[in-house]
Amino acid sequence: MAGIIKTLTIKREGKHFYAVFTCEIGKPEPLPTSYEDVGIDLGVTHFAALSNGEFIDHHRSFRKAEKKLAKAQQALSRKKRGSHRRKKAVQRVANCHRKIANQRKDFQHKASRKLINRYQVMVFEDLKTANLTKRPKPKQDQETGAYLPNGASAKAGLNKSILDAGWSTFTEMVSVKAAWAGRMVIFVDPSKTSQICPNCGTMRKKTLDERWHSCACGCELDRDTASAKVILDLGHKQLAVGTRPTSATA
Numbered sequence: 001m002a003g004i005i006k007t008l009t010i011k012r013e014g015k016h017f018y019a020v021f022t023c024e025i026g027k028p029e030p031l032p033t034s035y036e037d038v039g040i041d042l043g044v045t046h047f048a049a050l051s052n053g054e055f056i057d058h059h060r061s062f063r064k065a066e067k068k069l070a071k072a073q074q075a076l077s078r079k080k081r082g083s084h085r086r087k088k089a090v091q092r093v094a095n096c097h098r099k100i101a102n103q104r105k106d107f108q109h110k111a112s113r114k115l116i117n118r119y120q121v122m123v124f125e126d127l128k129t130a131n132l133t134k135r136p137k138p139k140q141d142q143e144t145g146a147y148l149p150n151g152a153s154a155k156a157g158l159n160k161s162i163l164d165a166g167w168s169t170f171t172e173m174v175s176v177k178a179a180w181a182g183r184m185v186i187f188v189d190p191s192k193t194s195q196i197c198p199n200c201g202t203m204r205k206k207t208l209d210e211r212w213h214s215c216a217c218g219c220e221l222d223r224d225t226a227s228a229k230v231i232l233d234l235g236h237k238q239l240a241v242g243t244r245p246t247s248a249t250a
């Protein structure tokens with residue numbers, strides 16, 4: 001913890017209590033200018049695909065925790081309403097969610113730090129305007145507050161609704177860290193990023209399970225890498241061209 005403590009809140013989640021401190025930290029600490037920019041496609045197969053062809057993968061323990069959650073949810077569905085056992089089962093589901101949330105937060109802090117340290121400009125899709133076929137809305141269970149699996153999650157083998165909840169937190173983390181470090185975050189319109197060829201600009205719709213970008217122009221790329229490149233291009237277009245030196249890695 002750094003800085004002067006301003007407020008202290010005690011938060012309760014089930015049986016667990018948390019002390020939440022808000023601190024005022026000194027001055028921003030700008031990092032030296034980097035000449036590398038990056039487009040970032042957040043997804044299911046990989047946590048993120050970068051425009052330079054690199055991937056950030058999901059935390060390994062994430063899948064394990066998810067299996068546990070699925071089991072706990074299944075056990076809960078078999079318990080009688082109003083019973084003591086059901087209460088316990090609800091608790092177990094809540095515990096799983098808490099653990100996953102903590103793991104995710106830790107992973108995202110580390111991943112966002114790495115991006116900030118390396119890149120000057122980071123371009124994401126603006127998820128607020130993301131189309132719903134690409135990212136279906138998670139359904140929430142009335143009783144446990146748990147996210148129920150939806151169609152897309154079954155397909156991807158990962159609980160997509162959990163990931164959905166994580167993406168906006170992640171871009172927020174990157175934005176906050178960027179502000180402190182003197183880096184830049186840009187959000188672009190996501191509506192066609194998976195359809196445009198990053199090499200020649202041709203548009204072609206891909207089906208959801210089409211994992212490879214293959215264009216008549218000869219461009220052959222992982223689908224998400226191709227999207228990340230388009231995202232970077234859109235970001236650069238959004239920046240006033242020529243106002244700063246840039247050497248993109250795309």
Ligand SMILES: [Zn+2]
Binds near residue numbers: 200
């Ligand atoms: Zn092409």
